[in-house]
Amino acid sequence: PSYCLCSAGRSRRTGRDPDVGTNSLQNYQLSLNQYFTLAVKESPDGSKQAELLLEKPLDREKQRYHHLVLTAVDGGDPVRTGTAQVRVNVTDANDNPPVFTEEIYKISLRENLPKGSLVLQVRATDTDEGLNAEIMYSFSNVPDNDRKLFSLDPRTGGITVTGPLDFEEVKFYQANVEAKDGGGLTAHSKVQIQILDENDNVPVIDFTIISNPVPEDSAPGTVLALLNVRDRDSGKNGEVTCGISDINDNSPI
Ligand SMILES: [Ca+2]
Numbered sequence: 001p002s003y004c005l006c007s008a009g010r011s012r013r014t015g016r017d018p019d020v021g022t023n024s025l026q027n028y029q030l031s032l033n034q035y036f037t038l039a040v041k042e043s044p045d046g047s048k049q050a051e052l053l054l055e056k057p058l059d060r061e062k063q064r065y066h067h068l069v070l071t072a073v074d075g076g077d078p079v080r081t082g083t084a085q086v087r088v089n090v091t092d093a094n095d096n097p098p099v100f101t102e103e104i105y106k107i108s109l110r111e112n113l114p115k116g117s118l119v120l121q122v123r124a125t126d127t128d129e130g131l132n133a134e135i136m137y138s139f140s141n142v143p144d145n146d147r148k149l150f151s152l153d154p155r156t157g158g159i160t161v162t163g164p165l166d167f168e169e170v171k172f173y174q175a176n177v178e179a180k181d182g183g184g185l186t187a188h189s190k191v192q193i194q195i196l197d198e199n200d201n202v203p204v205i206d207f208t209i210i211s212n213p214v215p216e217d218s219a220p221g222t223v224l225a226l227l228n229v230r231d232r233d234s235g236k237n238g239e240v241t242c243g244i245s246d247i248n249d250n251s252p253i
Pocket residue numbers: 094095096097098126127128132133181183185
């Protein structure tokens with residue numbers, strides 16, 4: 001016969017041997033293993049009972065089943081034995097927290113990315129099973145303003161852009177993300193988002209006229225107007241060169 005234990009508890013087995021005296025049941029033996037032992041107890045009526053005891057903690061993540069062979073031995077000559085197969089199923093306990101694949105997720109994004117763009121996937125693993133390994137993701141300690149710009153899918157860990165990213169306004173975002181398994185164990189990681197400049201601003205010219213119309217006897221070198229040119233972009237995108245193109249004599253300034 002085969003006995004299946006659904007968790008590691010005590011199992012009592014009484015051997016039956018219709019013979020009497022030394023030909024009757026003498027002892028039980030358990031196959032060699034490191035987790036279980038047998039305690040054999042004798043009842044007042046002389047029958048022997050075997051209790052299967054847990055010797056050291058089980059770890060489902062290392063071994064989910066244990067196969068044992070229980071042997072009952074009589075004292076006859078020749079010795080006769082009976083065996084029973086015992087299969088121990090180890091059920092899961094939530095003894096492992098989720099683990100993020102990265103301590104810090106760093107990405108760079110172009111400004112003005114369209115809303116709905118998936119920009120990053122955070123991921124945590126959990127070596128338990130079932131609900132104990134089911135992970136929900138969430139932002140933690142994120143300012144309300146930033147929450148409007150990014151959303152995190154609690155199931156997939158996907159981060160999408162949900163608002164305008166403007167390098168000229170904010171160049172860097174940081175968010176804490178949490179992974180929580182179905183048993184309530186948590187892990188934390190960080191997301192760092194660098195915004196990259198795009199050339200999305202045209203140069204703006206401030207034109208201050210000092211003297212107009214210009215008297216015909218003005219000396220060369222007389223300042224006629226002040227030009228102030230600005231471009232809100234950075235680097236090459238904000239570098240401005242000024243030039244005067246030919247204008248018709250009759251054109252108004
Ligand atoms: Ca877990």
